[in-house]
Amino acid sequence: MNIEREYDVIIIGAGPGGSGAAFSAAKAGMRVLVLEKRQEIGAPKRCAEGLSMSAMKRMGIERDDLWVRREIIGATIYSPNGKYVRVDYRDGPEGYILERKVFDKCLAEKAVEAGAKVLAKAEVTRLIKEAGKICGVGIDFEGEEKEIKAKVVIAADGVESKIAREAGLDTTLKLVDIASGAQFEMTNVDIDPDRIEMYFGNEIAPGGYVWIFPKGEKTANIGIGVRKPYAKGKAIDYLKRFIESRPGLRKGSIIEVNSGGVPVGGLMESMVTDNLIVVGDAAHQVNPIHGGGMGEAWVGGRLAGEVASEAIKANDFSKGFLKKYNKRWWEKRGNKLKKLVKLREVMESLSDDDLNWLIDYLKGEDLIEFARSSGFGKFAKILKKKPKLIKLARKLV
Amino acid sequence: MIEIDKKKCLRCSACVGVCPQSALTLKEHGIECSENCNKCGICFNFCPVGAIRMVKK
Numbered sequence: 001m002n003i004e005r006e007y008d009v010i011i012i013g014a015g016p017g018g019s020g021a022a023f024s025a026a027k028a029g030m031r032v033l034v035l036e037k038r039q040e041i042g043a044p045k046r047c048a049e050g051l052s053m054s055a056m057k058r059m060g061i062e063r064d065d066l067w068v069r070r071e072i073i074g075a076t077i078y079s080p081n082g083k084y085v086r087v088d089y090r091d092g093p094e095g096y097i098l099e100r101k102v103f104d105k106c107l108a109e110k111a112v113e114a115g116a117k118v119l120a121k122a123e124v125t126r127l128i129k130e131a132g133k134i135c136g137v138g139i140d141f142e143g144e145e146k147e148i149k150a151k152v153v154i155a156a157d158g159v160e161s162k163i164a165r166e167a168g169l170d171t172t173l174k175l176v177d178i179a180s181g182a183q184f185e186m187t188n189v190d191i192d193p194d195r196i197e198m199y200f201g202n203e204i205a206p207g208g209y210v211w212i213f214p215k216g217e218k219t220a221n222i223g224i225g226v227r228k229p230y231a232k233g234k235a236i237d238y239l240k241r242f243i244e245s246r247p248g249l250r251k252g253s254i255i256e257v258n259s260g261g262v263p264v265g266g267l268m269e270s271m272v273t274d275n276l277i278v279v280g281d282a283a284h285q286v287n288p289i290h291g292g293g294m295g296e297a298w299v300g301g302r303l304a305g306e307v308a309s310e311a312i313k314a315n316d317f318s319k320g321f322l323k324k325y326n327k328r329w330w331e332k333r334g335n336k337l338k339k340l341v342k343l344r345e346v347m348e349s350l351s352d353d354d355l356n357w358l359i360d361y362l363k364g365e366d367l368i369e370f371a372r373s374s375g376f377g378k379f380a381k382i383l384k385k386k387p388k389l390i391k392l393a394r395k396l397v
Numbered sequence: 398m399i400e401i402d403k404k405k406c407l408r409c410s411a412c413v414g415v416c417p418q419s420a421l422t423l424k425e426h427g428i429e430c431s432e433n434c435n436k437c438g439i440c441f442n443f444c445p446v447g448a449i450r451m452v453k454k
Contacts, residue, residue, distance in 0.1 A: 037423075046409055160413035160423065172417050175443065180411065182445040228442055235445035259445040261411030 003119065003141075003148065007033045009308050010137055010150035011116075012124045012163050014041045014108050016294045017280025018156035020059075020301025021308070022111035022118070025154075028309035032116035033148065034108070035139060037123040037157075042104030046159075046260030047294070048183065048213045048221045050196060051103075052095035054372065055295030061110075067103040068096045069215040073194045077367060079359040080201030080352040087364025088195075097196075097213050097221070107298070127153065127166050127276075134167060134275040151317055152308040153276045156301060159261045161282035167273050171282060175228040177265035179208050179291060182236040183223030185215070185256035190248030193217045198290075199242070202352050206230035208291075210242050222249060225262055225291055230348065235259070264288040265341050267334055272322035277304040285329070288337060288344045289371060296333060303328050339373045346383075346395050357386060398452055399441060401428045405448035412440035412449060 009025045011018045014036035026032045050072070056063070072095045074088035108118050119141075126138040128147055136149035155163035159178070161171035191197070191214050199210040207227030214220045224239040231238065236259065243249045263284040271278040279285065280297030287296060307325040311317050350358065361382045369375030376396045383393035410423040420433035421440060441449045 044407070044409070046411075158410070158414075160410045162413065162419065162422065165419050172419070173414055175415065175439065178411075178415060178443070180443050180445045234447040236447065257407060258409070259407045259411060260409040261414045261443065261445075263414075 003033065003117070004031070006149040007031045008150065008312050009152050009154060009305070010035065010148060011154045011156055012137065013156035013158055013280070014118055014120070015104060015156060015158060015280060015297060016107055017282070017285070017297035017301040018154070019104070019107035019111045020298035021154045021156060021279055021305040022116035023114050024302040024305030025309050026111060026115035028306065030309050030312060033150070034111060034116055034118040035122045035124050035137070036118065036120045039121045040101065041108050041120055042101035045100040045258055046181070047100050048211050048223050049098045049100050049215070050095060050213050050292065051098055051294055052292070053093065055292065059295050059298045063096065064106060067098045067106055069099050070097040070193065072096060072196055075367070076192065076195050076197045078197065078199040079355045080204060081356045083356065083359045085359055085362050085364055085367065086195070087367055097215050124163065127163065151275070151312050154304050154308060155276060155278045155282050156280045156297070157282050159263060159281045161278070164276070164278040164282055167276045169271070169273055169278060171268070171278065171284070173263055173266045173284065177263060177284070179225035179227050179262040179264050180231070180235040181223060181225045181260045181262050182239050183221055183258040184239070184243070184254045185219070185221050185258070186249065186252040187219040187255050189218060189220055189222070189252035191218070191220045200355055202230065204242060205238060206232070207348050210239070223258070262286060262291040262293070264291055264344060267338055267341065270323070270326050271329070272319055272325055274319045275317045277308060277322055277325055279304045285333065288341045299333060300329055303332065336373045339376070342395060343370065343373070343376065346392055349392055354386070354389065358382065361385070398434055398436065399430050400450045400452045401430070402448045402450065403427050405446050407446055409445070412444055415439050415443045
């Protein structure tokens with residue numbers, strides 16, 4: 001493996017965040033190395049594999065048959081008593097269910113085409129420092145310890161976010177800001193093959209929801225996210241209970257088992273320090289309502305790659321310079337996501353009775369608006385119809 | 398200290414993200430716990446698949 005001893009930018013992790021950062025830094029002419037600890041990029045997935053059209057537009061990527069498993073035309077949202085609201089999109093598919101391990105590799109390929117170097121099964125074990133400043137990483141590659149230098153390190157190491165912590169940034173998530181997730185990819189299940197389904201309720205999925213994301217006529221990712229202040233048991237037990245209660249799912253076969261932690265809050269004011277930028281799950285760049293993070297990570301990564309390149313051109317890798325990234329990310333995504341954290345807080349305060357009541361007032365179009373962090377006024381107006389929710393409604397406006 | 402049930406652990410490293418002591422690391426053979434562990438039990442509570450046990454040591 002022809003790894004150099006020094007790069008302009010080293011990126012830790014080859015998920016969408018890392019590849020996004022590598023893509024933009026390489027495009028700006030930087031010498032870029034991406035190090036992925038796992039032996040296969042994109043696997044094992046910690047993801048329901050849904051990508052909306054709007055997220056794709058933000059990412060600036062085109063649909064590719066290689067990674068599209070299913071086109072999604074709409075969504076059905078269920079309240080605890082089984083009532084539902086359905087939304088179908090009129091102008092073509094609203095999104096896709098992907099094959100994540102193909103998708104992530106395609107993103108890595110994009111980074112490589114732009115000029116970056118990617119290396120799998122290369123674990124970063126530590127940051128290296130010179131005169132107190134981060135100047136590269138120590139890696140374990142094929143059992144050998146190596147040091148590689150870089151002017152800027154971008155930490156895209158996922159929800160673990162060990163690198164940022166080593167650099168002195170506090171990225172530990174409070175339990176209220178992270179969902180505990182479990183998922184079965186199942187086949188021979190009776191599902192709606194064209195729409196995603198989401199099930200809400202404090203018994204079904206406390207502090208989260210159950211999802212069914214179709215990957216084929218009879219195949220789907222069936223998963224759950226719960227949060228610990230609310231959930232009394234393990235995520236996987238809630239999920240098993242949900243599947244057991246439905247004959248159309250119970251009869252199916254499990255072809256993959258996944259789990260993971262999903263940040264749903266804890267947005268960071270500052271995601272930089274001298275010589276280091278944090279992106280993606282590691283920086284909690286995730287939609288706090290549905291837990292989707294692929295688009296967020298790629299966008300955060302691209303901004304980080306841009307700022308790292310500018311820093312290198314200006315020969316200034318200080319926290320003061322890298323702060324540009326904080327500003328750009330907050331303008332582009334942070335403020336929106338922050339509003340969605342508010343919405344999440346309101347939603348988690350609703351009882352099952354409230355949810356059953358609410359579903360009658362919601363129209364499909366409203367849900368699209370809310371998911372895009374607009375129309376909160378309308379949502380507040382609905383909540384105000386129920387006297388005990390008036391106080392809660394005020395949180396939204 | 399904690400003990401990881403390797404038969405249950407999916408190596409998703411969700412526990413690593415919630416550990417306030419930064420005591421957990423995902424290694425080739427699974428999750429490793431360092432001496433920094435202060436037995437707070439957050440990882441035990443959080444593990445999506447119930448692969449973590451608290452043990453007296």
